[in-house]
Amino acid sequence: MPPRRVIGIDAGGTKLLGGVVDEQMVVHHRVRRTWRGADRRETIDIFTDAVEEVRAASPDVEAVGFGIPALVDQEAGVSRWSNHLPLDGVPFREVMSERLGLPVVVDNDGNMSMLAEARSGAAAGTRHAVMVLLGTGIAGGLWLNGSLYRGASGVGAELGHVVLQLHGPECPGDCPGIGCFEALVSGHAIGREGMRAAAAAPDSALGRRLESGKEIDGGIVTELAHGGDPGACAVLAEVGERLGFGLTGIVNTFNPEVIVVGGGAARGGDLLLEPARAVVAAHALPPAREGLRIVAAHYGDEAGMIGAAAMAFDSLDEGSLP
Ligand SMILES: [Zn+2]
Numbered sequence: 001m002p003p004r005r006v007i008g009i010d011a012g013g014t015k016l017l018g019g020v021v022d023e024q025m026v027v028h029h030r031v032r033r034t035w036r037g038a039d040r041r042e043t044i045d046i047f048t049d050a051v052e053e054v055r056a057a058s059p060d061v062e063a064v065g066f067g068i069p070a071l072v073d074q075e076a077g078v079s080r081w082s083n084h085l086p087l088d089g090v091p092f093r094e095v096m097s098e099r100l101g102l103p104v105v106v107d108n109d110g111n112m113s114m115l116a117e118a119r120s121g122a123a124a125g126t127r128h129a130v131m132v133l134l135g136t137g138i139a140g141g142l143w144l145n146g147s148l149y150r151g152a153s154g155v156g157a158e159l160g161h162v163v164l165q166l167h168g169p170e171c172p173g174d175c176p177g178i179g180c181f182e183a184l185v186s187g188h189a190i191g192r193e194g195m196r197a198a199a200a201a202p203d204s205a206l207g208r209r210l211e212s213g214k215e216i217d218g219g220i221v222t223e224l225a226h227g228g229d230p231g232a233c234a235v236l237a238e239v240g241e242r243l244g245f246g247l248t249g250i251v252n253t254f255n256p257e258v259i260v261v262g263g264g265a266a267r268g269g270d271l272l273l274e275p276a277r278a279v280v281a282a283h284a285l286p287p288a289r290e291g292l293r294i295v296a297a298h299y300g301d302e303a304g305m306i307g308a309a310a311m312a313f314d315s316l317d318e319g320s321l322p
Helices: 040-057 091-100 108-120 180-187 187-200 205-213 218-226 228-256 264-268 271-284 300-318
Strands: 005-011 014-021 028-033 064-068 071-073 078-081 104-108 127-135 138-144 258-262 291-298
Touching: 005 040, 005 108, 005 300, 014 040, 014 218, 014 300, 028 040, 028 187, 028 205, 028 300, 040 091, 064 091, 064 108, 064 187, 064 300, 071 104, 071 258, 078 187, 091 104, 091 271, 104 108, 104 300, 108 127, 108 138, 108 300, 127 264, 127 300, 180 187, 180 228, 187 205, 187 228, 187 264, 205 218, 205 228, 218 258, 218 264, 218 271, 228 258, 228 264, 228 271, 258 300, 264 271
Parallel strands: 005 064, 064 104, 127 258, 258 291
Antiparallel strands: 005 014, 014 028, 071 078, 127 138
């Protein structure tokens, strides 16, 4: 019997990554899309196109799992609210399964990354783990007592909207919060601090880039930091330190065995994680920080896609798909 396959789709604030995934979590075909400024209908069309593209390469897929950047009622399959995409109040599972003619499951993107890392990634074998996904914003996932924790109505684990700074910067997107973790530590924040560093040091690589009129975003700052530019390294050190203070609260609240840091904005690797580890080692409550590991995601940018596929397989096995 050929191995079963499903499609996993991971959607972030600006882009989508999808793939055909088998039961060993091997990815066979990939698809990418971006959607800056797309309205609701266009966003749903992009999801549909992406699925159809990989499905054409593997017509035997049995279901589709979606991880989306939204507060999702996972049981009802409804996207309740989204800070980054026009998906408020969308009966996502119903809409997509009708369009695709396939069984569909949907959950929050942070939860899906957590599931992948807990099953077979950087948090494998643990019963208490936390996922922090640094992208356009920050998604979170909680693996507590060996399963995903979603909260009373399924919309919990939004670690990106824990307040880190009193009267801090406004949270990007539609979040009514100010000084949120996401406003201070995401890819967006790295870009903003990069702009500030560039203006302050016109002779640095960052400064010359600003001078020549080119855009400075989180990706460029990270790239220059890996190249050794002191200004860019200082930005990652500053943001890494903030990350550490955010993680300190998480360590004290949940006492996890491991915190997995993933997402596109985590490409700084140890340039971000080392300052974060130092802050946690100095400021988290001693018994909670003992033995704690803070590590990069095993699946990198693909954690959300792999987790969405894992959830689709789970639902097939439980027979819970409509
Ligand atoms: Zn917020």
